[in-house]
Amino acid sequence: xxxxLAAPSLGTGTVRLPQADGxxxxxxxxxxxxxxxxxxxxxxxxxxxxxHVVADPHGENVPGAPAVIDWDATLAFRRHLFRYGLGVAxxxxxxxxxxxxxxxxxxxxISRSAGQALAVGARIASGVGTDQLPAAxxxxxxxxxxxxxxxxxxxxxxxxxxxxxxxxxxxxxSSAEDYLRVYDTLLxxxxxPVVLHWLGEAFDPSxxxxxxxxxxxIATDTFVGLLHSHADKIDGxxxxxxxxxxxxxxxxxxxxxxxxxxxxxxxxxxxIEGDGTHHSDALLGAFAAIAPAAxxxxxxxxxxxxxxxxxxxxxxxxxxxxxxxxPTFYYKTGIAFLAxxxxxxxxxxxxxxxxxxxxPVHLARVFELANTARLLPDPGLAxxxxxxxxDAAGIAR
Numbered sequence: 001x002x003x004x005l006a007a008p009s010l011g012t013g014t015v016r017l018p019q020a021d022g023x024x025x026x027x028x029x030x031x032x033x034x035x036x037x038x039x040x041x042x043x044x045x046x047x048x049x050x051x052h053v054v055a056d057p058h059g060e061n062v063p064g065a066p067a068v069i070d071w072d073a074t075l076a077f078r079r080h081l082f083r084y085g086l087g088v089a090x091x092x093x094x095x096x097x098x099x100x101x102x103x104x105x106x107x108x109x110i111s112r113s114a115g116q117a118l119a120v121g122a123r124i125a126s127g128v129g130t131d132q133l134p135a136a137x138x139x140x141x142x143x144x145x146x147x148x149x150x151x152x153x154x155x156x157x158x159x160x161x162x163x164x165x166x167x168x169x170x171x172x173x174s175s176a177e178d179y180l181r182v183y184d185t186l187l188x189x190x191x192x193p194v195v196l197h198w199l200g201e202a203f204d205p206s207x208x209x210x211x212x213x214x215x216x217x218i219a220t221d222t223f224v225g226l227l228h229s230h231a232d233k234i235d236g237x238x239x240x241x242x243x244x245x246x247x248x249x250x251x252x253x254x255x256x257x258x259x260x261x262x263x264x265x266x267x268x269x270x271x272i273e274g275d276g277t278h279h280s281d282a283l284l285g286a287f288a289a290i291a292p293a294a295x296x297x298x299x300x301x302x303x304x305x306x307x308x309x310x311x312x313x314x315x316x317x318x319x320x321x322x323x324x325x326x327p328t329f330y331y332k333t334g335i336a337f338l339a340x341x342x343x344x345x346x347x348x349x350x351x352x353x354x355x356x357x358x359x360p361v362h363l364a365r366v367f368e369l370a371n372t373a374r375l376l377p378d379p380g381l382a383x384x385x386x387x388x389x390x391d392a393a394g395i396a397r
Contacts, residue, residue, distance in 0.1 A: 015383045016397045017364040018390065024397065029379040030371050035292035038085040041123065042298045045272060045279070046259065048087040048125060049287035049294075050094035051078055052335045053101060053109060057347045067096075067105035067351040074109070075116055077288075077344050084295035086287060087123030088113060089162065093203060094285040096332055098167060100352025103132035107153060114157035125160035125195055125283075136171035143169045144182050151189060161194040162238065162283075167206040176212030176222040183226055193235035195261060195283070198223060200241040202328045216246065224253050231255035238263050238283045242328070247271055251278040265324040265331070269297075269313035273306065285331060286320040289338045293373060319369035322362075330357040334366050341367060341382040342375070348389070360393040 016024040041047075054077065055061045059068025078088050090113045091097055091106050101109070110126045117124035130146035138146075143166060154161050163186060173179050187194070201208040211219035227234055236259030239247060244267040251260045261283035262271045271280040287294045293316045300308035323334035333354055340348040348355050358366075367376075367386045376382040390397060 015367075015386070017368055018361050018395045018397075020361050027368055027371065029383060030374050030376070032377050032379060033292075033374040035084075035296065036299075037083045038295045038299055039083050041085055041087070042302050044302045045298060046087070046123075046261070046281040047085070047287060047294065047298060048089040048123070048261065048283040049081045049291060050089040050092040050283065050285040051081060051288050052332060052339065053095045053105075053351060054336070054339070054345045055347075055349045055351045057349045061100075061349060061351050062353050063100075065352075067101050069105055069109065069351070070345070071108075071112060073345045075112060077339060078113055078116060079120075080344060081288065081291055082117070082120060082122040084291045085298070086291055086294070087125065088117060089283050090114070090124055090126040090159065092127045092162065092164070092197075092285075093199065093329075094288060094332060094335060096351050096354065097127060097129065097164070098131055098204065098206075099329070099332070100350075100354060105351075106131070110154060110159060111157050114159040118158050123160075125162050126154045126157070127162045127164045127197070128154050128194075129164040130166040130168045133168050136168050138168050138172055140169075140172050140178055140182060143172055144185055147182065147186055148189060151186065155191055160192070160235070161190060162197050163194050164197045165199045165204075165207050165210055167204070170207050170210055173212060176219075179211050179222065180226060184229070187226075187230040187233045190233055193233055195236050195238050196223075196227070196234060197238045197263075198240065199263075202242055202326070203240055204329060216241070216243075220246070220250060220253075224250070227258060228255050231258055234258050236261050236281065240264070242266055244271060247280060248275070248278070251280065265320045266317075268320070269310065269317060272313075273301070273309065285335060286316070286323070289323060289335050289370075290316040290319065290373070290375060293375060315373040316375075319366070319373055319375075322365055322369055325362075330354070333358040334363070337363055337366055338370055338375075341370065341385055342377055343381060348385070360389055360395055363389055 013029045054070040054073035056068040056070045128150040133146045211222045213219045238261040240263030260280045262280035265286040297312035324331045
């Protein structure tokens with residue numbers, strides 16, 4: 001992968017950004033920061049970044065077409081995350097799982113990424129789901145068989161397993177007992193502790209009423225009961241309900257030794273910091289976008305320097321909240337856009353044509369907030385690339 005587009009001279013070091021009311025606002029480009037790499041894992045927290053995939057610009061990556069991936073750029077982005085001490089959460093919803101990334105591409109992605117991670121001693125965990133099955137409705141037995149097929153494959157690559165929430169299970173289950181039947185069986189089959197993933201309907205509306213109830217408290221009781229029944233087979237849980245209050249309450253109910261990997265892209269600094277008794281580890285799509293800053297913050301946390309931790313995290317939070325703004329399931333567009341702005345890929349093309357899921361005004365705000373957080377390694381290149389988007393949209397600057 002190369003970054004062959006050179007940035008033009010910007011002269012004043014400013015860029016004019018479009019606003020929702022049709023006006024333009026001038027923003028000064030921030031000086032890039034020389035972020036320190038940290039290839040070792042952190043001592044105080046475990047941190048995974050859920051990484052996206054880079055689409056091959058020559059592929060027919062339109063809605064409904066099989067995914068065509070730029071493997072060199074996709075794997076290079078994972079090496080970028082490893083350099084900042086982050087593990088990779090592979091083939092999750094950030095990688096457009098269930099939104100264009102088909103099972104054939106998913107298998108190759110997990111195999112390639114796991115091989116690369118194991119070669120350098122980096123941590124990797126990969127999503128196990130049921131997305132190779134035909135469209136719902138399917139039976140619970142079919143759901144279980146689909147999970148077991150993917151479980152066998154992922155464990156065979158050497159990757160840790162993340163048991164993802166299943167659209168097929170959500171459609172087939174009629175009660176909490178149906179969920180427990182499937183998960184009880186799966187957890188007796190795993191060869192080493194897994195991460196259980198509860199993805200909320202903000203990220204995927206098809207997962208409403210997961211664990212058998214629309215009442216989050218009742219669903220949580222079912223979930224916690226499962227955890228206590230299989231605590232020795234569970235490394236941690238990754239809960240993405242975007243409720244800090246729920247996560248704090250859930251942490252207190254976990255079995256001894258079971259971690260909570262926050263998936264809350266709106267409140268992660270406080271949840272990772274914790275309350276002095278309980279804290280969350282991290283498995284975040286946001287960390288793919290803010291890897292250098294997340295690394296600086298976790299380095300400070302390892303040193304016990306809470307003021308520095310908070311100062312490093314603070315500029316990233318507004319950026320993350322904007323990228324994950326409703327409709328939240330389109331956050332992948334902002335993650336890929338930032339990777340392009342930062343020079344990690346040569347084009348802004350996504351599997352399934354998802355680059356069109358956010359407006360130019362939204363993307364301009366992504367640029368602005370990344371600039372404020374000093375996350376753009378080459379602000380001139382980033383401004384040039386944003387300009388290509390605005391020009392193509394017909395926005396005069």
